[in-house]
Amino acid sequence: MPARKGTMEHEQQFMGPPGEGDDALSDQAAISQRMSPKHSADRLRALAAATADLLWFVAERQEAQEDNAAWLAFTGQASESMWSWLAAVHVEDQQRIKEACTAMATGADAEEIIECRIRRYDGQFRVFRVRLLPLREPDGELYELMCVGTDITDEQQKGRALAERVTLLEAVFEHMDDAVYVYDTLGQPIYVNTAGRELFAGEYLPGMPFSIDPGGIHVCAYDEQENLLPSERWPLVRVFQGEELNPGQLVHIYARKGHEDPRHVHISARAIIDNQGQVLGAVVVCCDVTERYLLEQVERRRAQENDARRAMLQLILDELPYGVYLVRGQDARLVFINRAAAELWGALWQIGQPMQEFLQQQRLAVFKHDGSQEDREQMAAFRVIRSGRPVHDHWVAIRRQDNKSVPVLINAVRLSGELLSLLITDEPEEAANELDVAALVVMQDVTTLHEGEQLKDQFISLIAQELREPLGLVKDFAQTLVQQAVREDSVAFTEWQLEAIRSILNASVYLTELTDDLFDVTRLEAGLLTLQRSSADLVALVRQVVARLQDSTSRHTLMIFTSLERLFVSVDPVRIEQVLSHLIGNAIKYSPQGGPIEITLRKDVRANDVLISIRDYGIGIPQPSQVDIFDRFTRAANARAYGIAGTGLGLYLCRELVERHGGRLWFGATEGRGSTFFITLPAESS
Structure with missing residues (x-):
């Protein structure tokens, strides 16, 4: 390099090697x-x-x-x-x-x-x-x-990449619903997104302890157990002390400005650390949970009110002398049970436990009046849930773990709507559709009543048995006199004597049938009535009963409608003849004006059962009497008005006998227009 022009001053001191x-x-x-x-x-x-x-x-x-x-x-x-x-x-x-x-x-x-x-x-x-x-x-x-x-090309490219990254992060932060605050190492905010500025109107930045200003924002911090946090436990302080507040370690912030409603937020925070491990600052994220917090508070208060209401209801129900329990769902899960019901079961039924599981777990059994075990579909609670129809005076015996049997009278009703919501208060929303399927069951210990019923049945059985022999003698003697009266070589009876003999015969027949019914009822109640099944031709049996009863009336025409020549079923023919005789006899008796009696017999191939219908055009059954017409000693109100005699035992016996054959008995009736009774019986396989 050539020498530069001009004079240069001498260097005063050595400056060392050149820098870069x-x-x-x-x-x-x-x-x-x-x-x-x-x-x-x-x-x-x-x-x-x-x-x-x-x-x-x-x-x-x-x-x-x-x-x-x-x-x-x-x-x-x-x-x-x-x-x-x-x-x-x-x-x-x-x-x-x-x-x-x-x-x-x-x-x-x-x-x-x-x-x-x-x-x-x-x-x-x-x-x-x-x-x-x-x-x-x-x-x-x-x-x-x-x-x-x-x-500086590479430096500029790195700067642009960094700027693009910062812009991208800012765009992400700006579109977040959560508030984001970035602090330097001195705890001063260097970035706040839109949600952060809006959360506290820019007057408070969460993270550091806040000095309470009466004219500004009142801030308190609580942990997850809602304990007040001291200043050294606030998020940003903890972060700079080396802690990390993950979402699982949230801090609850309560902040309120003046008379405004408070805001409730959850805070998570962590330090910003470079590649060398140096702390550059901290980021604090605030999630506004005010609405959720208020809803939780409302739900908490509602739950407390519901608990208090249920406790009061439980207290009231526990004082009742009757057992009461509520089940819901198709599997009859327990909602609540009072003390009397728990004592009747003699075992602990857990809330939410299905009824069938409870019975099996506690080795409990439920028996019907005839002594046979009641299956799931026959139990009152399941019947109500399935059909929606109430169950009245359903008698069962509960055999407990100690082998003691307790006779219980059960009434059950289906609950729905507002009444049910008063009792079921803590159900999740996804199960709300099942709230309409619930049964309230009332149990009454009828041990004393049952003992009285047993004594009554024993007395009736004794009376019926004692009356059968003398009544049989009277009936046979009256029949003999009537037969002799019509013979030419017999002693002649005057008209009034013959009428008296016929009256004695009719009365003895009626009393004999009554004692037979009473005897059958007591045997049913005691579980002593057994069926003697055999293969019987139902068509022939119907024709036989119709022919016999047609001879007893001249004002009625008994007609059989069937396309079947023969139809064999496995039944007790004596008992089925008893059912048919009673139902067709009722059709005659409750049609005092006379007229046709239609008996229809057909086979349902798909259901593999037999359907028999008996229709009359008599006085019918009033609507109020139809509910309990199959109960013992129950008769329709209009039967008394027409002066038609009866005991109210016939239909009860008919239904019990049909159901013991695996069939069903029901009816349809309109007062003044007649009645139709229907019987189904299982058919024999071909």
Whole structure:
């Protein structure tokens, strides 16, 4: 490098080896102005050769310049005149750097650092930060500019990538429903998203302890157990102490401004740490749970009210002398049970436990009046849930674990709507559709009543048995007298004597049938009545009963409608004849005006059963009497009005006998228009 013109001051002290970058070059340029020309030239030449930055000189009066090796290697050429180096500068940047050099050469204000693009030997442009360093004579006159260019292309690309990432994160944060707060290491907020600004109207930034200002926001912090937090346990303090507040370690914040409604938030926080493990700050995320918190408070109060209401209901029910329990769902899960019902069962029935599981687990059994075990579908609770129809005076015996049997009278009703919601208060919403399927069951211990019934049945059985023999003798004697009266060689009876004999016969027949019914009832109640099954032709049996009863009336016409010649069923023929005789006899008796009696017999192939219907056009059955017409000693109200005699035992016996055959008995009736009774019996397989 040639010696620079002018006189240079001698260097006052040794400054050490040259540094790196444009700052080092500017320092050395200042030193060179105080050194001897030789030292100055040597120092600058060594500096130019050692630096990795591009280095070139722009003279005020000389065109030939030197460039360092970095310039030559990067551009592939050297400067030949004062402005020839501009050919390597991007055309859009040439004017700006040229103006800066000219302004500095003339002493005007100029930029000392300029960013411009310089073309590499392969034609690619790289961005450089160019620093203009003036070299002056001792008198201050500028004799040369030293230009130092530092490649900042990669730095700019990293900066742009970082800026894009920051922009992306800010966009994500701005679209979050949760409030986001970023703090520096001093606890000062450096970023707050929109949700964070709106949460507390910009007047409070969560994380650090807040001094309570009566005119500002009143802030309290609580942990998950709603214990008041001291200031050293606040989120940001804990984070800077090395803790991390994950979503599972939430802090509950209660904040209220003036008389406004409070806001309740959950806070999670963690420190921001760089790759070297240095803490750069902290981020705090606030989730506004005010609505959820208020709903939970309402639900909590509602649950407390429901608990109090149920406790009161339980207290009232426990004082009742009757057993009461409520079950819901198709499997009859227990909702509540009072003390009396628990004592009747003699075992602990857990809330929510299905009834069938309870019975099996506790080895309990339920028996019907006839002594046979009651299956699930016959139990009052399941019947009510399945059909919706109430169950009245259903008698069962509960056999408990101690083998003691307790007779119980059960009434059950289906509950729904508002009445049910008063009793079932803690059901989840997804199960609300099952709230309409519930049964309230009332149990009454009828041990004393049952013992009285047994005594009554024993008495009736005894009376019936004692009356059967004398009544049989009277009936047989009356029948003999009637038969003799019609013989020509017998003693002649007067008309009134013959009428008296017939009256005695009719009365004895009636009393015999009554005692037979009473005897059968007592045997049914005691579980002593058994069926003697055999294969019987039901068509022949119906014809036999119809023929016999047709002889007893001249005002009625008994008609059989069937396409079957034979139909065999496995039944007790004596008992089925008893049922048919009673039902057809009722049709005659309750049609005092006479008329047709229609008996229909057919087989349902799909159901594999037999259907028999008996229709009359008599007085019918009033609607109020239809509910309990099959109960013992129950008769329709209009039967008494017509003066028709009866005991109210016949239909009870008929239903019991049909059901013991595996069949069913029901009816349809309209007062004043007649009745139709239907019987189904299982048919024999072909």
